[in-house]
Amino acid sequence: MPMKGYLYLFFCCLVCCAACNSNTQTTATPVAGYDKDVLQSVITTTDTNRTYPFVEAQQAKNNAALQQPLPVLLCQDSLNQQQQLAQLIALSDTVFTRSVRHIGTGEPYRCEVFGVYPARQTDMAYVQTTYNLADCYRIELYNYALNTTTTAIADIKQQKVLAAGMQPQAQPDIPLYLKNLALKIAVSSPEVQQALGVQPEASAALMASTKTSLNRTRCERSGHLCVAPTFVKDGKALWAIVDLTDYRLAGVRWTNTGTTGPTQGITEKKLQDDKITACFCDQQVSINKDGWKMDYMLTSSDGLRIAGVSFNGKPVLQSAKLVDWHVSYSGTDGFGYSDAIGCPYFSQAAVIAYEPPKIAILKEDNAVAGFVLEQTFKSELWPAPCNYNYVQRYEFYKDGRFRVSAASLGRGCGNDGVYRPVFRIAFAAPQNNFAEWNGREWTAWEKEKWQQQQPATVYTTEGYEYKLTDNTGGGFYMEPGNGRFKDRGRGDNAWVYATTAKTGTDEGEADLVTIGPCCNIDYRQGPEKYIEPAPDELLNKKIVVWYVAQLKNDNTKGNEYCWAESVLENGLYVTRSYPCFCGPMFVPVK
Amino acid sequence: MKIIFFLICACLLNVSCRQQQTAYNGNNCKLIPPFVSRIGFNAKNAYFSTSEKRTMGLVLLEAVDPQHLQAGVVKQFQDSSWKKAGWLAPIQLDNRGNIFTGPAPFINVLNNPAADQNTVYKVDGQTGTMAPFVQLPRPAGNTDQNPYGIIGMAFLCETGSLYVSSIAGSNRTMENGCIYLLNPASGKTEDKLTGMDVLGMGIAYAEGENRLYFGKARTPDVFSVALGKNGSFTGKPRLEFSLSGMGPRGDDKVRRIRSNKEGELEVYGMEFNFNLIAPTEKQESVYRFIYNEQDKKWYSAN
Numbered sequence: 001m002p003m004k005g006y007l008y009l010f011f012c013c014l015v016c017c018a019a020c021n022s023n024t025q026t027t028a029t030p031v032a033g034y035d036k037d038v039l040q041s042v043i044t045t046t047d048t049n050r051t052y053p054f055v056e057a058q059q060a061k062n063n064a065a066l067q068q069p070l071p072v073l074l075c076q077d078s079l080n081q082q083q084q085l086a087q088l089i090a091l092s093d094t095v096f097t098r099s100v101r102h103i104g105t106g107e108p109y110r111c112e113v114f115g116v117y118p119a120r121q122t123d124m125a126y127v128q129t130t131y132n133l134a135d136c137y138r139i140e141l142y143n144y145a146l147n148t149t150t151t152a153i154a155d156i157k158q159q160k161v162l163a164a165g166m167q168p169q170a171q172p173d174i175p176l177y178l179k180n181l182a183l184k185i186a187v188s189s190p191e192v193q194q195a196l197g198v199q200p201e202a203s204a205a206l207m208a209s210t211k212t213s214l215n216r217t218r219c220e221r222s223g224h225l226c227v228a229p230t231f232v233k234d235g236k237a238l239w240a241i242v243d244l245t246d247y248r249l250a251g252v253r254w255t256n257t258g259t260t261g262p263t264q265g266i267t268e269k270k271l272q273d274d275k276i277t278a279c280f281c282d283q284q285v286s287i288n289k290d291g292w293k294m295d296y297m298l299t300s301s302d303g304l305r306i307a308g309v310s311f312n313g314k315p316v317l318q319s320a321k322l323v324d325w326h327v328s329y330s331g332t333d334g335f336g337y338s339d340a341i342g343c344p345y346f347s348q349a350a351v352i353a354y355e356p357p358k359i360a361i362l363k364e365d366n367a368v369a370g371f372v373l374e375q376t377f378k379s380e381l382w383p384a385p386c387n388y389n390y391v392q393r394y395e396f397y398k399d400g401r402f403r404v405s406a407a408s409l410g411r412g413c414g415n416d417g418v419y420r421p422v423f424r425i426a427f428a429a430p431q432n433n434f435a436e437w438n439g440r441e442w443t444a445w446e447k448e449k450w451q452q453q454q455p456a457t458v459y460t461t462e463g464y465e466y467k468l469t470d471n472t473g474g475g476f477y478m479e480p481g482n483g484r485f486k487d488r489g490r491g492d493n494a495w496v497y498a499t500t501a502k503t504g505t506d507e508g509e510a511d512l513v514t515i516g517p518c519c520n521i522d523y524r525q526g527p528e529k530y531i532e533p534a535p536d537e538l539l540n541k542k543i544v545v546w547y548v549a550q551l552k553n554d555n556t557k558g559n560e561y562c563w564a565e566s567v568l569e570n571g572l573y574v575t576r577s578y579p580c581f582c583g584p585m586f587v588p589v590k
Numbered sequence: 591m592k593i594i595f596f597l598i599c600a601c602l603l604n605v606s607c608r609q610q611q612t613a614y615n616g617n618n619c620k621l622i623p624p625f626v627s628r629i630g631f632n633a634k635n636a637y638f639s640t641s642e643k644r645t646m647g648l649v650l651l652e653a654v655d656p657q658h659l660q661a662g663v664v665k666q667f668q669d670s671s672w673k674k675a676g677w678l679a680p681i682q683l684d685n686r687g688n689i690f691t692g693p694a695p696f697i698n699v700l701n702n703p704a705a706d707q708n709t710v711y712k713v714d715g716q717t718g719t720m721a722p723f724v725q726l727p728r729p730a731g732n733t734d735q736n737p738y739g740i741i742g743m744a745f746l747c748e749t750g751s752l753y754v755s756s757i758a759g760s761n762r763t764m765e766n767g768c769i770y771l772l773n774p775a776s777g778k779t780e781d782k783l784t785g786m787d788v789l790g791m792g793i794a795y796a797e798g799e800n801r802l803y804f805g806k807a808r809t810p811d812v813f814s815v816a817l818g819k820n821g822s823f824t825g826k827p828r829l830e831f832s833l834s835g836m837g838p839r840g841d842d843k844v845r846r847i848r849s850n851k852e853g854e855l856e857v858y859g860m861e862f863n864f865n866l867i868a869p870t871e872k873q874e875s876v877y878r879f880i881y882n883e884q885d886k887k888w889y890s891a892n
Contacts, residue, residue, distance in 0.1 A: 081591075169838045218840050220840065243799040249829075264842075265835065267840060267841075269841075270841070273863070277762070282762070300734040300735055301734070324814070325699075327633045335644065337697050337698070338697070338698045338700055339697065340698060340866065341696070342865075343865075344863060344865065345762060345863050345864060345865065346735035346736055346761055346762045346865070346867055347734075347864070347865045348695075348698070348699060348734065348737045348864075348865070349737060349865050349866060350697045350698065350866045350867055350868060351867070352865060352867060379867070382866075513697035513698075513699045513700075513704075514699050514700040515702075517700060535789055583619075
């Protein structure tokens, strides 16, 4: 199962914030003047996939084709005898069928003949032999896994292929049956029905009352075959992007048609980037759930930031965010990157968000214990080498605990990498004290300071290393990642820094530019600049906790960590990822 | 993101930037910096780069085969001053062998602080030393949304005019970019086109006049503006064509433009979204456009 290492975790029932106001637990104020069509667009993530009987029937045909000696689904549109003969001639040609299986393993790719057409003179440019054009046909074969098109020119009189060639990242015109399938997926999708205001059982009326056409579109990021059934209604056009590789709706968005139809096509990337920017970069969203209240939004370079966090009415955090990911590789001295994560447009992010944040139920011992707020940031070619995938996850428990965490899902530039995420956690109370457990008692830090979690570090029996108490007598124990959070984390080996939030000086509350270099292997990860050279008093001060975990990746079979790879399953490439979660848990002081 | 892969070997190899049907060699004055030979490089095979992996700043390289750069390099050189401005992007030679360049952040802004991103740097063709040349004005406002400043350069031989595009100060809602016409000797701003975020530029001769062709940073559209006898902008910019829907990405922005020997425009397109994404493999497409004298329009030749 793809991503299984990731999804084994203890939450379920993902609730996707697909529209700015889609979740009853959240509210948002649109930025004045923002395009309403963008705000109301919907990105359907893979977590919300659904299937239909007609899709299952098609998948059964695909699976049957994959079992054949020549794993190619024959053209599903009706062909005359000449076209059928041309198809057979082409499929007998080893050059034409060279890429229907993985060269190394022999595993089949999902391939399909999309069309067999009478050849045109322009198709014959590379044909060297004599031919009669009326006897020639052009056969187009699409490889879903590689997103390539192979074309053959077959002469049915000579019974041979005259020319064959492959085009990478190219998609032929789709056959009629796939057009119909795309339409069925679109009209069956609740997102489309909701946008058009037609009930699910009224799909026939829907088609009668609207002009429908099939626009070309692109799924640039997934590299999938996509089309866009477009429904024109009341002078506007609803683009429904349908992914025909996965047979799912990728998203919907209205556009203005004017008098000559939509002026600019909607693609997967445009849908995603516009939506994320409008709904989560240009405005903050509020949550009120399980006693927790907060605002969240995507930043330019500090990931998903939460702010104004309170529990049962009591302020807890001023803000929390993830400032940088420092990635260093031991194979080459000083080689690595300082990656910022953030918004897709107009940002300082090297790895961007293009799926909406998710709010998920958090389960503990099979009972609902709270909720999770989670955001993924991805390089577009992940999991290809030197591409990255980072997840930020905030966990909020009904009993007042909370955890600020994150994970790398690989894959990076090598198997000798160390990821060092830099968290900034600013507490709300104006007066706090920060103490560490020395094995016998809590010892207050009197001045700003940092300390590294090590094998010799002592914890309380509960696993706490630090305690942060405020002037009301409340506060939190802090439990660093130590392999106890049941998320397959192996321990954080973290540096913890405690600094004061100084009045009139911004030490990272606003969006921070790159705080430190990639490749320092000691405490100099950035936060120390707010401590050195003269640490300030810490007692009874507003405190910011900085937390820098250290996560060594591993690609050893069966022991993967901070890693991802593509595997061929059922004729398509899917991703298996092995996240390395880190981050501290905060437990209320009773 | 290292958005610009400004190899200038094309210029060193005497590739023209003007259309063939008029005066092909007209914009071919760019001189190989004299210091290149002096430090022992074969000038015919030498080129400058700001996009060498793991090497910040400007680098001089000598290719094994200048026609096939992938064949490797014989040697490379970096003066200590060439990395003082952090990561760089555009490279532009003038007719005296001076090199003009500008900073652009790569993956992060650690070596490219926002305040320095609107400074044109000049490498003296005689000494090979790089120093700040002109500090272009920087619009007020924070730089959270846009870490870039100078992003494109072009040079018109006929008038000795240096064109520099900057997108400093632009954000999601405000297009504050500008094309500056600089005097390459004095650094003085002689003209400017404001209110446009422009990425790549190039000069071509069409309809009896020099025109500056440029790609917008926010859209795949390519505009042009006529250049007067002194190189200044005359008339209003006009839309020439768009890369929308073309190529593997469909929304490429223009990295640079050059006219080839056939008088076609070669437009180098790439992804650009005002962020610091850095694809591991250079994803760039070259689009060719042919000018139709009948209707005076450019048409895709791809």
